[in-house]
Amino acid sequence: MxxxxxxxxxxxxxxxxxxxxxxxxxxxxxxxxxxxxxxxxxxxxxxxxxxxxxxxxxxxxxxxxxxxxxxxxxxxxxxxxxxxxxxxxxxxxxxxxAQEEGPANMIGAYDVLTGAVHNEKDVLKAFKTGEGVPYEDACPICFQGTARFFKPSYQANLIKKWLPLIEGFEEKMKSGGSFADIGCGHGLSTLMIADAFPSGKVAGFDIHGPSIDQAKNLAKDANLLDQIEYGVADAKSYEGSYDYIAFFDCLHDMGDPVGAAKYAFDHLNEGGSVILIEPTASDIPEDNFNIFGQMYYSFSTMGCIPTSKSQEVGLSLGAQAGPSRLINVLNEAGFKNCKVVKKNASNMVLEARR
Ligand SMILES: C[S@@+](CC[C@H](N)C(=O)[O-])C[C@H]1O[C@@H](n2cnc3c(N)ncnc32)[C@H](O)[C@@H]1O
Missing domain, CATH: 1.10.10.10 (Winged helix-like DNA-binding domain superfamily/Winged helix DNA-binding domain)
Structure with missing residues (x-):
């Protein structure tokens, strides 16, 4: 050579x-x-x-x-x-x-990049041991960065474009339906749903206590705390049953995504569905060798794989798992009707029904 x-x-x-x-x-x-x-x-x-x-x-x-x-x-x-x-x-x-609240804002991406550089020492060690790095051990800039990075896309798409594609979602949530946001982080998506569906029963759960504390602070500032039940809980331990159980940009971070989806299967009300938002990816790695792939595989190396490996099972789907792998996970959990309902340059929305 x-x-x-x-x-x-x-x-x-x-x-x-x-x-x-x-x-x-x-x-x-x-x-x-x-x-x-x-x-x-x-x-x-x-x-x-x-x-x-x-x-x-x-x-x-x-x-x-x-x-x-x-x-x-x-x-x-x-x-x-x-x-x-x-x-x-x-x-x-x-x-x-400059417009923090606007749907075009991208400044939060720089928090994620800075956080990733700070995580280098732990991830380098993990390359040798094969062990994980728990989410809570990441540089705290990553937590606010993640929330800020995803927020504009949720603001532009979640309520107006993506959730209306879930059959019956709007009708159900307008008439007292229930929604659980698993791995909700700072709960920005949870807030948007509580705000859009004031008669809905909305919950947000995350394994990371400081993120749930921040989610509660933000809900208080938005006068929505009474409407949302927040809890520190693993994707296999929250209580209650719901019409919709969502995993927004987090299923691939979990050590046991099949177990998490199975748990959701068992905690869905009749006729309900699981909703996933995941980074857009092809099933074939080389089809992801472009700027989105460069970014997501890099974030995944520094954050998603270490988080998943730190948990039980440690499946490590990665942030570019692709639709087939994700649908296999959902099928393994028992869901028979799974489909991609929306795909844009950076995100895919999947729905799974029993
Ligand atoms: C990339 S962040 C996404 C957060 C949020 N959904 C959003 O879109 O901004 C992944 C989240 O999954 C959470 N998480 C990871 N493993 C989890 C598990 N096993 N159970 C519950 N939450 C988990 C992390 O604590 C983190 O808040």
Whole structure:
């Protein structure tokens, strides 16, 4: 192999891809700094502004800020007016970086990336031992990052586009139906469902106590705490039976997804269904060798596989399990009617009925 001649064009292409990725990774800490100091939000409020004026308004050092602005402008995330040497955010840049509550926001992704770098030491050790790393041992930035990363997609899709595809869902939930959000994390999806279906009975469960504490805080802030039952529980130990049992971006993280789906099978009311949201993937790994696959297999290596391996069974489906593998898991749990009801570039929605 070493003796094979190097194809210069292929080499250059590879090096260019590495440079693109290095440049993308280089802004990660800058994006976190900008987010934590509220620089994107401040810039969207100020409009076109010099670095001097911006630094005064944001109460940060001008020299650091100017370098940050140049880096972020080079990335295309801030706009620069060369005539009067001012910086601003276009409406699109503001939507993606400054509007925390908007459905286009993507800044939370940088929390996930930062968290993954912090997890390197534990995951490196686990490569050697084959053991898992429990979810609670991950860098805490991962927990808020996960919630922020998924939120815009849930905001844009969950209530308006995805859940209406589940037959009978809206009618049932409007007339007092019950819904359990398993592995709910910070419970943003749980909140959206409680808000959309005020007469529904909504519950959120997660194995991670601090995430449930945060879910309760957020529900309190949204005046929805009375409507939601939150509990710290494993996917094989929560109480009650429900019309809908959901696993949103979490079944593949579980050590025993078959056991979790079986438990859901036994805790579904007659006519109910299990709803999965999972990252979009093909069943064939090489079909996932694209930018989504690069991102999800990487997140999976640093978070999903270590979490699953830390639990009983340790099946380690991974974040790119693909629809056939997921449907096999559901079939093994006893579900006979399983289908993908929606697929977009980043998410798949599956429904399983008895
Ligand atoms: C990637 S996060 C997704 C959280 C949330 N559903 C969302 O979409 O933002 C995976 C969640 O699954 C939870 N989890 C992992 N294993 C679990 C298990 N066996 N039982 C219950 N929850 C579990 C984790 O604590 C974590 O909150």
């Amino acid at each position: 070493l003796d094979s001649p190097i194809d210069i064009e292929k080499l250059k292409k590879l090096q260019f891809k590495v440079m693109q990725d290095v440049a993308a990774a280089a802004v990660v800490p800058l994006m976190r700094i900008g987010d934590q100091l509220g620089l994107f939000k401040k810039l969207s409020e100020l409009g076109e502004v010099s670095s001097q004026k911006f630094s005064e308004e944001a109460e940060v050092d001008e020299r650091y800020l100017r370098e940050w602005l140049h880096a972020i402008s080079a990335a295309g995330f801030v706009s620069y007016n060369k005539e009067d040497k001012t910086f601003s955010l276009s409406p699109e840049q503001a939507a993606v970086f």
